Amino acid sequence: DGGITQSPKYLFRKEGQNVTLSCEQNLNHDAMYWYRQDPGQGLRLIYYSQIVNDFQKGDIAEGYSVSREKKESFPLTVTSAQKNPTAFYLCASMQSGRASEQFFGPGTRLTVL
Amino acid sequence: GQQLNQSPQSMFIQEGEDVSMNCTSSSIFNTWLWYKQDPGEGPVLLIALYKAGELTSNGRLTAQFGITRKDSFLNISASIPSDVGIYFCAGLSNSGGGADGLTFGKGTHLIIQP
Numbered sequence: 452d453g454g455i456t457q458s459p460k461y462l463f464r465k466e467g468q469n470v471t472l473s474c475e476q477n478l479n480h481d482a483m484y485w486y487r488q489d490p491g492q493g494l495r496l497i498y499y500s501q502i503v504n505d506f507q508k509g510d511i512a513e514g515y516s517v518s519r520e521k522k523e524s525f526p527l528t529v530t531s532a533q534k535n536p537t538a539f540y541l542c543a544s545m546q547s548g549r550a551s552e553q554f555f556g557p558g559t560r561l562t563v564l
Numbered sequence: 565g566q567q568l569n570q571s572p573q574s575m576f577i578q579e580g581e582d583v584s585m586n587c588t589s590s591s592i593f594n595t596w597l598w599y600k601q602d603p604g605e606g607p608v609l610l611i612a613l614y615k616a617g618e619l620t621s622n623g624r625l626t627a628q629f630g631i632t633r634k635d636s637f638l639n640i641s642a643s644i645p646s647d648v649g650i651y652f653c654a655g656l657s658n659s660g661g662g663a664d665g666l667t668f669g670k671g672t673h674l675i676i677q678p
Contacts, residue, residue, distance in 0.1 A: 455606075493568070493652060493668030494607075541606050553597075553666065555606030 454478065455556035457542050462561045464529075464536075472527045472559045474542035481546060483525035484553070487511060488539040497540075500525055529561060537563045567591075570653050570669030577643060578677055585651060585672040586637040593655035596629050596636040597666065601650045610651075611638070640674075648676050 455476045464470045476483065482501045486494040496509030500519040514533025519525055525544075529536045542556040570587045577583060587596070595614055599607035611622050613629035613636060620627055626639045636655075640647055650673050654666040 491573075491670065493570075493670045494654075494666075495668075496666075539604075543606075552609070552612075555599075555608070557606050558604065560604070 455542060455544055455554055457540075457556040457559050459559060460557065462559055463564055464561065465564055467531045469528055469530050470561065472529065472540055472542075472561070474525045474527065474556060476523055476525075476542075476544040476554075476556075478544055478546070478554065479522070480544035480554075481522070482544060483519070484543040484545070485509075485515070485517065485525070485527045486541045486543065488541060488558075494541060497527065536561060568653055568655055568667055568669040570672055572672055573670070574673040574675065576675045576677060579643060579645060581643055583640040583643055583647070583674060584637060585653075586635060587653035587655075587669045588635040589655060589667075590634065591655075591657065592633045593657055593667075594633070595656040596627070597654040597656070598625075598627050598636070598638045599652045599654060601652060601671070603649070607652055643674075643676055645676055645678065648674055650674070 458473045484499040485497040488494050495511050497515050498506055498509055498517040500506035503519055503522050506517050506519050514530055516528045540559045543553050545553040568587050568589050597612050598610045600610050601607040611620050611627040616633050617631050618629040624641045650671040652671045653669040
């Protein structure tokens with residue numbers, strides 16, 4: 452089955468630690484995205500990548516980093532510089548030219564203890 | 565950045581009632597999308613609108629792309645328990661080919677009382 456997977460579903464980390472969230476897609480999509488969702492809020496764009504080895508900052512990139520070494524993978528690292536990292540993180544992908552068909556993964560809930 | 569105002573923030577309705585929610589913006593969008601999110605899951609695309617004035621249905625759901633391109637609404641007819649969830653509108657301005665991501669409303673939380 453084609454789709455987007457995110458792991459883990461739940462993640463706990465101690466303050467001051469970096470943590471990496473996984474996102475994999477087998478849809479052969481060119482573009483991938485990371486969003487952050489806080490309670491009662493919409494989704495805010497962290498980073499996006501339109502092609503391999505290239506990525507752009509979104510609206511709230513500070514304290515986050517990404518890489519795009521492979522088309523199917525777009526991991527997000529939440530660094531210790533992110534002051535309020537507890538949130539629900541959603542990964543999405545899209546085929547170039549099909550702007551409306553943005554598919555989301557199931558999300559990772561990160562809690563900083 | 566661009567912002568979308570989505571209302572109402574939450575709705576408490578009886579099963580069988582019709583539901584209406586909308587999004588407005590001070591910016592023009594070229595595409596309007598409506599998503600539904602179940603608790604702890606990713607959003608699922610319900611309806612996509614591409615032209616001003618377009619009215620599109622998906623089962624009991626109907627959405628319209630406003631003539632000014634600054635608003636959109638979603639209607640759900642004869643609500644059922646599985647309609648419970650958070651509904652998000654999202655706009656795409658198509659700058660950069662649309663690959664720079666969507667702008668989301670804050671969501672409408674739909675709660676259905678049996």
